Ligand SMILES: Nc1nc2c(c(=O)[nH]1)N[C@H]1C(S)=C(S)[C@@H](COP(=O)(O)O)O[C@H]1N2
């Protein structure tokens with residue numbers, strides 16, 4: 001029993017009743033389910049992606065308009081200007097797409113993207129995203145905790161870090177024809193950060209599949225860290241014993257550390273991190289420690305000097 005999305009099905013063919021998760025039914029099924037193939041379907045059709053709204057992870061702050069979330073981006077594979085990704089990312093082919101899990105795991109595997117889409121229950125979560133360049137957004141993302149995939153991979157006792165590797169294909173990604181960063185784009189987290197329930201394996205936003213410029217078909221969102229930690233268009237997730245050296249660390253070791261937790265007290269060498277401009281606002285607002293998620297994540301860094309481990 002396996003579910004395949006019907007490519008001919010239009011979003012308008014699906015009634016809201018079928019389209020959104022029935023949470024109670026899901027919980028009942030999940031209780032008895034041993035395989036991902038038992039998850040209820042359908043969850044998506046065309047560009048639409050269904051998800052129940054998270055009760056726990058939401059914000060009363062105003063959401064950044066769709067046109068800004070999808071029109072003002074950092075995605076250097078498509079150029080360094082903020083409107084380059086929206087203009088150029090149509091050349092990215094997001095099907096077929098696979099994500100390879102490798103390294104220090106008992107269950108290495110190459111997942112098809114459509115298999116990953118149904119691995120766990122999708123949730124809409126409203127998170128702040130704080131770019132290191134001192135602008136910020138509030139976005140309703142859709143995904144499920146990265147921990148769900150990590151559990152499937154069964155990390156070995158040696159696994160201490162998780163590395164995310166984005167697609168490298170200069171044919172599809174014109175920005176990769178110049179060496180602004182070392183390609184492929186890579187990022188990383190400590191295993192406990194990657195397992196934290198806030199870390200979202202993300203497939204969509206605003207009720208639809210990720211637009212290409214936002215990292216289709218699969219990215220991570222790590223809301224307590226600067227935006228560059230949230231790697232887009234991921235093709236490989238590698239479990240390692242050693243801390244990965246990321247593209248940004250290579251580009252500027254004194255400017256970009258491995259941890260990159262949002263921290264108003266640790267300035268970027270070239271500008272302050274104390275304040276941020278929410279897209280659409282005129283005035284700046286103070287930046288919050290851990291981007292406002294300190295209650296949830298500060299405990300991950302007990303005993304660490306966050307000025308040293310910036
Ligand atoms: N592969 C890849 N991932 C990336 C980037 C990039 O250039 N390449 N830019 C990062 C930066 S700096 C930010 S702020 C966020 C922006 O995500 P958004 O465009 O969805 O808001 O993506 C991050 N992920």
Ligand SMILES: [Mo]
Pocket residue numbers: 074130131132133226227228
């Ligand atoms: Mo960023």
